[in-house]
Amino acid sequence: MSERKATERKATERKALAGIKVFDMTQGVAGPHSTMLLAQHGANVIKVEPLDGDWGRALGKTYGDLCAHAVTFNRGKRSIALDLKTEEGRAVAKKLAADADIVVESFRPGVMGRFGLGYEDIKAVNRDVIYLSVTGFGQEGPYNGLPVTDSVIQAFSGLMSINRDGEGAPQRIGMIAIDVMTGLYAYQAISSALIARMRFGEGAYIDCSLMQSAAAFQSAKIMEHHMEDGAPQVLYVPVGTMKTADSYINITAMRDRHYVSLCQVLGREDLIDDPRFNTRDKRIEREMELMPMIRAEFLKKTTVEWCELLTAAEVMNSAISDYGDYLANEQVRAVNSVAWVEHTGLGELPMVNIPGLPAIEGADQLTECAHIGQHTAEILGEAGFAGDEISALLTANAAGQYAA
Incomplete structure (x- = not known):
């Protein structure tokens, strides 16, 4: 010990x-x-x-x-x-x-x-x-x-x-x-x-x-509802669960550097400096325009492949696990969860x-x-x-x- x-x-x-x-x-x-x-x-x-x-x-x-x-x-x-x-x-x-x-x-x-x-x-x-x-x-x-x-x-x-x-x-x-x-x-x-x-x-x-x-x-969330007149904006974009070639993955591109890394991993460098999406506020405002393009890219590889690429690029992500997956995970065992x-x-x-x-x-x-x-x-x-x-x-x- x-x-x-x-x-x-x-x-x-x-x-x-x-x-x-x-x-x-x-x-x-x-x-x-x-x-x-x-x-x-x-x-x-x-x-x-x-x-x-x-x-x-x-x-x-x-x-x-x-x-x-x-x-x-x-x-x-x-x-x-x-x-x-x-x-x-x-x-x-x-x-x-x-x-x-x-x-x-x-x-x-x-x-x-x-x-x-x-x-x-x-x-x-x-x-x-x-x-x-x-x-x-x-x-x-x-x-x-x-x-x-x-x-x-x-x-x-x-x-x-x-x-x-x-x-x-x-x-x-x-x-x-x-x-x-x-x-x-x-x-x-x-x-x-x-x-x-x-x-x-x-x-x-x-x-x-x-x-x-x-x-x-x-x-x-209750505070947001009051301060933002009942329609709170999302905290950041891109974020969410993406369908891959074989299952699902959840990703979070919280900051500008995460967004840049995500675009690079996806092979969509064109989106980095796109004036529609090159700031946090613009990405939030144009979420419905940006996210279909992001989702389309995730269909091209398996979840394991995406996890490896995103983790290497320091983009926060996780495969969607069930409880059996959690119990078998090496990190769970490492900390005796x-x-x-x-x-x-x-x-x-x-x-x-x-x-x-x-x-x-x-x-x-x-x-x-x-x-x-x-x-x-x-x-x-x-x-x-x-x-x-x-x-x-x-x-x-x-x-x-x-x-x-």
């Missing part, structure tokens, strides 16, 4: 959140993503879910009570299954929340209050608690109670308006981008609140909505290393996704429940225990 890598590992392997207790009442993606990050940084995360499990366990193809999303966003947590519609289940949840540093929930506004598990309820028994709610549209306003998905927020926030197909129809990004981004914003908000509590001795209530996260994610780890019952899985944390070196509790209620008895025992009390909760279906 190099001295630089050794220094980086020393600075990050002491888990910053070790000893911090998190009571996680979230489902889906956004909330679980935030608490997974807390777990990976050392927090003791207890995930409470219904007896039939977090609905995020059924996203896409399932493997028993697991799926790709569940493994990704819930690794490193312990699971307790509680029926919060029962008085006994709510009492257990409140007892666990009373002992937590952080409580995170993702129910619709008002639901936690009706369960007696809202911020004020928990603050009454846990004065310094940091309580974060993940919502769709926020706690107030005419839309606050509406159900929301990632794609709905992509549509609502304007994101689809700037992502269109060849015929101009608005399209969603092909992944749950806003859910994932909301999880990141929630994690940073909780981390900041923890530091504030250390400095000032006070807990906090935080609302982190998908709507606001989508806006923050697109803040520069992805660790291949054995997961109980699922075999070897690609787990992406989180920036800022030491690379995963093998299977452990932080790489495992618990089954529904896998740790129910263990968690209840730690909370002071006697064996007969645990049995009574299970018999009454106020709690559930995973049976292998």
Whole structure:
């Protein structure tokens, strides 16, 4: 290990959140993503879910009570299954929340209050608690109670308006981008609140909505929309995905020197000093005139050939990869971007290393996704429940225990 890598590992392997207790009442993606990050940084995360499990366990193809999303966003947590519609289940949840540093929930506004598990309820028994709610549209306003998905927020926030197909129809990004981004914003908000509590001795209530996260994610585009009267110009030309003789390549000619190099590689030196295109602003203004000529040239060679030529000329480019291509790429392997780890019952899985944390070196509790209620008895025992009390909760279906 190099001295630089050794220094980086020393600075990050002491888990910053070790000893911090998190009571996680979230489902889906956004909330679980935030608490997974807390777990990976050392927090003791207890995930409470219904007896039939977090609905995020059924996203896409399932493997028993697991799926790709569940493994990704819930690794490193312990699971307790509680029926919060029962008085006994709510009492257990409140007892666990009373002992937590952080409580995170993702129910619709008002639901936690009706369960007696809202911020004020928990603050009454846990004065310094940091309580974060993940919502769709926020706690107030005419839309606050509406159900929301990632794609709905992509549509609502304007994101689809700037992502269109060849015929101009608005399209969603092909992944749950806003859910994932909301999880990141929630994690940073909780981390900041923890530091504030250390400095000032006070807990906090935080609302982190998908709507606001989508806006923050697109803040520069929203600013452009206002400053440029609703029709922002492209940042530079030529840029985009080009069809080649055998597949596709993406290129970016950001500066004048990139444009000159691109034209030279394409064998279109005539375009370099063409008065229609010899400045950035002219290229942007005449994009519809320039780009067909650029695209026509890319049809003459394969993607591999173009990548070699463009890279040698220092024109930014990449072949269009799928995830298999990414996992096999030598650069990905060189920086240990992805660790291949054995997961109980699922075999070897690609787990992406989180920036800022030491690379995963093998299977452990932080790489495992618990089954529904896998740790129910263990968690209840730690909370002071006697064996007969645990049995009574299970018999009454106020709690559930995973049976292998």
